[in-house]
Amino acid sequence: MKRTHRKQTRSNIWVLLVALVIIVIGIGGFVMNRHQRTHFNRSVKINGIDVGGLTADEALARLKKVQWSNQVYVGQTLIVTGKTTSAHISQADLPALEKIMQQQYSFFPHKVNHNYHLQPQQKNSYRENVLRQALQTKLEQLNQKRNPAQDAYAQLVNNKVTVVPARKGNQYNVAKIMQEYDHQLYQATIRLKKKIVQPVTATSATVKRQQRKLDKLVDRQVEYTVVDKKHTITVADAFSKVTYHNGKYDYDDVPLRKLITKINNEQGTLHKRYDFTTPGGSTITVQNESYGWELSTTKARKTLSQALLTGKKQVDGRQDIYGLGYNTGGLGYGLDNNGLGKTYAVISIAEQRAWLYRDGQMVQSFRVVTGNQATHEDTPTGVYYIMYKQSPSVLRGYAANRGKYEQKVSYWAQFTDSGCGFHDAGWRKDWSPKAYLNHGSGGCANTQPAEMAKAYGNLVQNEPVIVY
Structure with missing residues (x-):
């Protein structure tokens, strides 16, 4: 009976001991959990500042005191040192700290390093x-x-x-x-x-795409027609180097510019010298001045480059020509007779006479008085064109023997940039063939009023005027 009682007593003691241990663990766990919920883990940093073991209020107080040296490192190299400023942490940031507290919570303390980011409510304009x-x-x-x-x-x-x-x-x-x-x-x-x-x-998708784009240009060519001559131009002829970047071709077109210059030298007519048969049947050499055309290097480069890069097979050079003076579009393109065609005007300084041709037939011949040779106001020689016509008109300028003048005329047809043209000169008394030597005009082709009225109808804008 006594042995049974002893066993029961020992059993009760063990139960009490286990219960006591559970109570102690529970109290300890409660206390530890409460601590963990109100304190940061030992290894926690906020914005690089150690707040381990602190409450949210204590962490806030520490962060408020932080002074930033504003040093910026790239790798191990100090790049910039700014002025010292505060961390701009304020009481308004406490809720954010408490949220970080919840995020870092763990039932058991740990020492895993973690740096949390806190963006202050007050912005740091300096940084x-x-x-x-x-x-x-x-x-x-x-x-x-x-x-x-x-x-x-x-x-x-x-x-x-x-x-x-x-x-x-x-x-x-x-x-x-x-x-x-x-x-x-x-x-x-x-x-x-x-x-x-x-x-x-070199193995990137970008370079592979460049290769595919450039492969399309290999052996590509365009037929470029200038007047009646066809020029076959290849990519290799036009570009010394082609690359492809950002969705477009880049190229060095120095060879193309040289080709355009060569075509102009062979076919262009601006400033070109050639033989001309005078109304009297003599052969003389004349030179185009404002009359004629050439390929515009800028226009032709664009036309040919686009054709080669887009695969266009044929293009016409007419769209690329330019000219000088009043009409910048170029004149005489495709015409026979060295680009003069069959409709033109001729002025002979020596004979003091003008001839007008229409479709190859002379339709008018009349006496003129040209620029005063004695005062070096000679009518310039060369090939020009009728820039425009006006009836009536007022001529303004400066003459050596008259000074500044303003003269009304019934008919005016200008053919040089310097202001020379055909006009009636009813005031003129001396119409002799030698008048131009000492009593000539200021450079224009003075014409008797009756002849000028007829000539005004025969002259056509843009037709060439050959002065020799």
Whole structure:
């Protein structure tokens, strides 16, 4: 009976002991849990500041006191040192701290390092603007002394596509570094990863696409018609080098410009010298001045480049010509008789006479008085064109023997940029063949009123005027 009683007693003691242990553990767990819910873990930092073991209020007080030196590192290199400022933490940031407290909570304490980001309610304009701009400027300055990366790229040279390999550099990738800076804006010390600009490699999708685009140009050509001559121009003829970047072709067209110059030398008529048969049957050499045409290098380059790059097979050079003087579109393109055609006017200084031709037939011949030779106001020789006609008109200018003048005329047909033209001169008394030697005009072709009335109807705007 006594043995049974002893066993029961021992059993009760063990129960009490277990119960006591459970109570102690429960109380301890409660106390620890309460502590964990109101204190940061030992390894926790906020914006790089150690707040381990502190309550939210204690952490806030510590963060408020923080002074930032505003040093910015890239890798191990100190790039910028700004002025010392506060962390801009205020009482308004307590709710955010309490939220971080909840995020970092664990039932058991741990020592896993973790740095939480807290963006203050009060913005730090110094770091957002002044320090940020100083960092970007400094990085850009440092890059000027560093070697840039060279992207690999495809090129078309001598009708063959090849790839120029990439070359690494050591310039900072400013854009990516600045992105990381924005993420670390409120860290006590800003330490940014060293990011270097990496080149596009030869095996990249970008270079492969360039190769495909350039392959399309191999053996491509265009037929360029100028008057009645056809010029076959290939990509290799036009471009010494072609590349493809950002959705468009880039090219060196020095060879194309030389080709255009060659065509102008062979076919263009501006300032060209050639033989001309006078109304009297003599053969003389004349030179185009304002009359004629040439290919505009700018227009022809654009026409031919676009044709070659887009695959157009044929283009006409007429759209690319230009001229001088009043009509900048060019004159005489495609006409026979060295571009003069069959409708033109002729002035002979020696004979003091003009002849007008229409469709190859002379329709009028009349006496003129040209520029005064004695005062060096000679009518300029060369090939010009009727720039415009006006009836009536007022002539204004300066003459050696008259000074500044203003003269009304019934008919006016200008043919030089300097202001020479056909006009009636009813005031003139001396119409002799030698009048121009000492009593000539200021440079115009003075014409008797009756003849000028007829000539005004026979002259056509843009027709050539040959003065010899």
